[in-house]
Amino acid sequence: INTEERTVSIRDDHKRTTLQFDVNKHCINYPARLINHIRIPPKRTVSVPVSVALSSAQVLFRPSFKLHQRSPILMLNSSLNIHRHTSFISLHNPTNEVRLLPKGIILGTTTIPTLSFKKDPDIDYSFAQKNICNLIQPITNSAQKDKVRRVLDKHVKLFDTTKPTIVINVKPHAIKTLDYPPPSSKPYYSTPAKQDAMYKITQELLQFELIRPSYSPYAAPALLVAKHDGTWRMVVDYKKLNNITIKDNHPLPNMEQTIQVLGNGYQLFSKFDMKSGFWQIPIEEEDRHKTAFITPEGLYEWNVLAQGLKNSPPSFQRVMTDILSPCRQFALVYIDDIVVYSRSFEEHLEHIHQVLSILSQHNFQLNPSKCSIFRQQIDYLSHTIS
Missing domain, CATH: 3.10.10.10 (HIV Type 1 Reverse Transcriptase, subunit A, domain 1)
Incomplete structure (x- = not known):
């Protein structure tokens, strides 16, 4: 834990994962990235795997506004269960054409509340x-x-x-x-x-x-x-x-x-x-x-x-x-x-x-x-x- 830089680092199998934290924030956001290249047929809805920098959590998902401006693909605000850094998001193609999304693209943002350690002032x-x-x-x-x-x-x-x-x-x-x-x-x-x-x-x-x-x-x-x-x-x-x-x-x-x-x-x-x-x-x-x-x-x-x-x-x-x-x-x-x-x-x-x-x-x-x-x-x- 580096308090000056406000980061937490975790080492596992010779790899290091570093996360930024802010004690004043009420929630933390993580991007949801597409794991594979995806091909969505016309007028179809598919469930696709995404990766999130959380091992296990219940989070809220909000679609990317930037992606919505560039692509007609539709996604809904939803609740996701993350297991082993992976979850699934439903994508809908409302057009009459096949739509492609590249691997690694950010589909949206997941939000998790920060832990609250409020103390009762009446307790020593x-x-x-x-x-x-x-x-x-x-x-x-x-x-x-x-x-x-x-x-x-x-x-x-x-x-x-x-x-x-x-x-x-x-x-x-x-x-x-x-x-x-x-x-x-x-x-x-x-x-x-x-x-x-x-x-x-x-x-x-x-x-x-x-x-x-x-x-x-x-x-x-x-x-x-x-x-x-x-x-x-x-x-x-x-x-x-x-x-x-x-x-x-x-x-x-x-x-x-x-x-x-x-x-x-x-x-x-x-x-x-x-x-x-x-x-x-x-x-x-x-x-x-x-x-x-x-x-x-x-x-x-x-x-x-x-x-x-x-x-x-x-x-x-x-x-x-x-x-x-x-x-x-x-x-x-x-x-x-x-x-x-x-x-x-x-x-x-x-x-x-x-x-x-x-x-x-x-x-x-x-x-x-x-x-x-x-x-x-x-x-x-x-x-x-x-």
């Missing part, structure tokens, strides 16, 4: 590709690794965790409450250091539109819980709201039955974990005011499903069960954990593609560091599956 491709590389690293067979990468690359947005996403085309979480006055509480006492930490957390949640300022009569107190790495996690004490919330009886999968299914002679397993799973599910607009929580800095309410709400697990399970129903023969889901199981590599590749396609369609986001793919043994629901 380098970050997502790094996650994909880490995920496929344990696969030792290079040919299989390439096939897996190609499938994952089709769903690259799933692996970009630089900012939260909210799923689409799913039923939002509803909060049905008994006929009681809205419960409210004062903010919990916290030290100045914790207040600063709480403020930073709420500002980040506001930035990603996971929460919004609230004017609700509801008010559940928020507090900070220390994580293992020494940072803080905000939780909301929804005890009073949960006491007046009508229970959602959607079932969670039976863990023992799930383990039994996975033990039926399957050879390959993949596990997918949702990134901050609950936060990806939207809440019904009319119920968002019920999630209001209070901090020393202000009152906020959730746009997405919050942890600590009474029906968060069954609501999330319902969404996942519904969207993955087409994959129920080879995929199991327990809240925000998905396991895919298959009997062969090619089968597993197709199963993975189907699951990831559904997650992509609904704008889900994975947690790559907690995912495992194409393994003969995985840990799932506190069990080792092999």
